[in-house]
Amino acid sequence: MSLQDQLMKAGLVSKHDAKKANKDKHRARKAGKSVVNEAKAEAAQKRAEQAERDRQLNAERKAEAEKKALQAQIRQLITVNAQPRDKGDLAYNFSDQGSITKIYVTPALQQGLINGQLAIAKLGQEYFLIAAAVAEKVAQRDASAIVLLNDKASDQPDEDDPYADYQIPDDLMW
Template identity: 70%
Template sequence: MSLQDQLMKAGLVSKHDAKKANKSKHRALKSGKKVINEAKQTAVEKREEQAKRDRELNAQRKAEADKKALIAQIKQLISTNSQDRSRGEIAYNFSDKGTITKVFVTEALQNGLVNGQLAIAKLEDSYHLIPTGIADKVKQRDDSYIVLVNDRKADTSVDEEDPYADFQIPDDLMW
């Protein structure tokens, strides 16, 4: 039983209205025009919109998951490669975002920092000494975690006209 028959049986449509609808449908098919079912068209449009929203939401969730994974990688790199400075008695001063801060290190760790072999990273309000190679890996992911990396290559260049060129600053100068 077709929908048209059901509507006629329920008394919602007369026999005359049903014949009229059939004639207009037949004429449209004969003239080559497609009969567009509006309900189907709106359903298709709604499905397309929903699929688009789902894709956008999935992309946003994936970006958040990637960011969390990246932060986890950085934390693991810093925590597993952190040098033990529990026996440090020498204060090493450095600048962290305009604030002078100090950490206590051993003489070997101080030499490593001065020579550019070690870097200082900040993880959850604590400072960690990590090898420069690891600091480079962390910088590739997010450079905001690295506080200090001494580059010895940049310090070796001397300006020809510098009046204080003969007076070198010692590496172990404490300030």
């Protein structure tokens, strides 16, 4: 026998009051469940938002790591394959981002640059001479690292070139 039944027998509570108390108790329990459900939903939403932020942060970190790895590959390709300039005495002029720059090379290196067998790459503020094949690999990773890569020279002039009869002297420097 419940406390409510005992109070009704004793005449302290009417049947109407007992029903009202049961309804209030039921409403309070139901309201408590909705508060608990709202709290659960809010916690789940916060977890989802945190997971999304973590995913974005991980993606940014991964992209940064890939960028650093790519830069390391470029640096390694250039430094390992750099041709020694052997304190050349010929000035070779080229354009770097709109300004004319000069490096000193040997006659053999100058001919390699002119023929497109060698290229000029830039790391930081320093210029390196590298083979054309290596320059193409570097350009695939970052085209801005290659400052100069001439097309391979063809020995035969074009058929419809109006200046085919006028050869450029070998000692012409600008």
